[in-house]
Amino acid sequence: MQVSGAEINRLLLYGTLIFLIMPTVLVVFMVFYQRRIHAHRQAQAAQEAQHQRDKLLVKLEAEENTRKRIASDLHDNIGQVMSLAALTLSAVDLSQPEKATNKIETVYLLITRSIHELRQLARLISATEILHGGLQQAIAKELEWVRDSKVLAVRYDSPAAPPPEISHEQAILLFRSFQELLGNAIKHAQASAISVQLHHTPQQLAIYVEDNGIGFHPPVDASSGGMGLPAIRERMNQLEGDFTIHSTPGNGTYACLKCPIR
Amino acid sequence: MMYNVFLWVEACFIGSFLSYLFRPYTKTLRWPWYWMLLFGGAFFAEFAYMDGVGFMHRTTTGMSVFVVIGCVYYFWLIWDGSDIANILAYAPFWWVVGTLYFYFGSTANNLLFQQLFLLHEPRFEGSVRYATMIMLNIILYSIWSYAFYCRYRERKSIAYYSTAH
Numbered sequence: 001m002q003v004s005g006a007e008i009n010r011l012l013l014y015g016t017l018i019f020l021i022m023p024t025v026l027v028v029f030m031v032f033y034q035r036r037i038h039a040h041r042q043a044q045a046a047q048e049a050q051h052q053r054d055k056l057l058v059k060l061e062a063e064e065n066t067r068k069r070i071a072s073d074l075h076d077n078i079g080q081v082m083s084l085a086a087l088t089l090s091a092v093d094l095s096q097p098e099k100a101t102n103k104i105e106t107v108y109l110l111i112t113r114s115i116h117e118l119r120q121l122a123r124l125i126s127a128t129e130i131l132h133g134g135l136q137q138a139i140a141k142e143l144e145w146v147r148d149s150k151v152l153a154v155r156y157d158s159p160a161a162p163p164p165e166i167s168h169e170q171a172i173l174l175f176r177s178f179q180e181l182l183g184n185a186i187k188h189a190q191a192s193a194i195s196v197q198l199h200h201t202p203q204q205l206a207i208y209v210e211d212n213g214i215g216f217h218p219p220v221d222a223s224s225g226g227m228g229l230p231a232i233r234e235r236m237n238q239l240e241g242d243f244t245i246h247s248t249p250g251n252g253t254y255a256c257l258k259c260p261i262r
Numbered sequence: 263m264m265y266n267v268f269l270w271v272e273a274c275f276i277g278s279f280l281s282y283l284f285r286p287y288t289k290t291l292r293w294p295w296y297w298m299l300l301f302g303g304a305f306f307a308e309f310a311y312m313d314g315v316g317f318m319h320r321t322t323t324g325m326s327v328f329v330v331i332g333c334v335y336y337f338w339l340i341w342d343g344s345d346i347a348n349i350l351a352y353a354p355f356w357w358v359v360g361t362l363y364f365y366f367g368s369t370a371n372n373l374l375f376q377q378l379f380l381l382h383e384p385r386f387e388g389s390v391r392y393a394t395m396i397m398l399n400i401i402l403y404s405i406w407s408y409a410f411y412c413r414y415r416e417r418k419s420i421a422y423y424s425t426a427h
Binding site for chain 2: 015018019020022023026027030031033034035038
């Protein structure tokens with residue numbers, strides 16, 4: 001069978017076009033789709049990396065704050081008290097038994113106070129061990145220690161049913177925030193009573209801390225303010241939770257920590 | 263007869279290469295055996311039908327169709343491409359693209375085997391089928407060359423990273 005060159009050319013052209021276009025469309029679609037997916041994955045990975053960096057920064061900041069608090073407590077409280085105890089002991093004159101007895105009693109009180117401060121520091125450091133029994137129990141123990149110190153009247157309301165399980169990391173962040181609020185009530189609020197309430201629903205775990213202290217003007221900006229408030233806010237952001245604080249001078253302080261349960 | 267022997271070599275090569283590419287994505291490692299069973303069954307059936315005479319073009323057509331399906335299946339396997347950083351430089355992808363072009367084209371060629379064989383093309387000193395096969399081979403080997411170049415670059419970069427530490 002003989003056909004003209006033009007017919008063969010046309011046949012080849014059409015055939016080539018048909019059988020090139022279909023795989024080409026498939027390949028082009030595949031390339032574009034895969035590149036888009038890859039770009040999306042990269043964006044997700046970058047976001048995740050940023051989130052991890054933020055988490056690390058918060059963790060480092062929290063650790064730094066704890067170190068600062070330990071250093072400050074060691075220097076301002078225990079160091080001072082022990083210096084005073086040493087000074088008092090050096091001034092003991094055994095030829096004057098009555099004065100000596102008084103001074104030794106003072107030293108005894110100072111050392112007792114130092115032991116008390118050291119226990120407080122130990123509790124601050126060892127949140128991991130405390131949390132082994134669960135958050136509910138850890139809060140109870142922390143408040144028991146405050147109650148024993150007789151500095152504040154303590155009230156603790158917690159539900160009979162144990163709260164739903166949260167991860168250890170979540171528990172640590174929540175407990176640290178609670179410790180910070182409790183520390184503020186003891187150190188800055190000059191309160192005589194503190195009320196703590198643990199409340200939970202299947203979706204959420206909440207800790208309410210209320211004191212009858214001198215109160216203050218809470219900072220408007222979330223990242224500013226002293227007394228560890230930015231650190232609490234950072235921790236609660238990390239937990240994707242919520243931190244609210246209400247206070248006015250002379251009317252005490254009411255703080256609430258809310259953590260979602262996943 | 264010689265082309266029928268080459269057909270076995272081709273089927274073994276394409277089948278084993280595609281199976282190798284499927285391996286990271288599928289659980290079964292028996293693809294080569296399934297492939298040889300299918301191909302061998304078709305070949306010997308046609309061999310018996312043709313009394314062992316002539317080229318087994320029905321088997322060739324069937325093989326082309328299954329290879330095209332295999333290539334599309336590979337695309338489906340790498341669809342989300344979680345481990346593919348840049349598909350334009352991903353050697354296995356380009357190897358499959360070359361194979362897809364060749365077998366997609368040769369399916370049509372095989373379907374029109376008789377007609378194209380009789381069409382005479384003087385510029386190629388042979389049939390249109392022969393001319394088309396030359397074009398398909400040029401496409402195939404161009405894309406495969408690029409695929410092997412991608413693989414060479416990949417190996418070179420791996421070697422670089424492994425010696426950098």
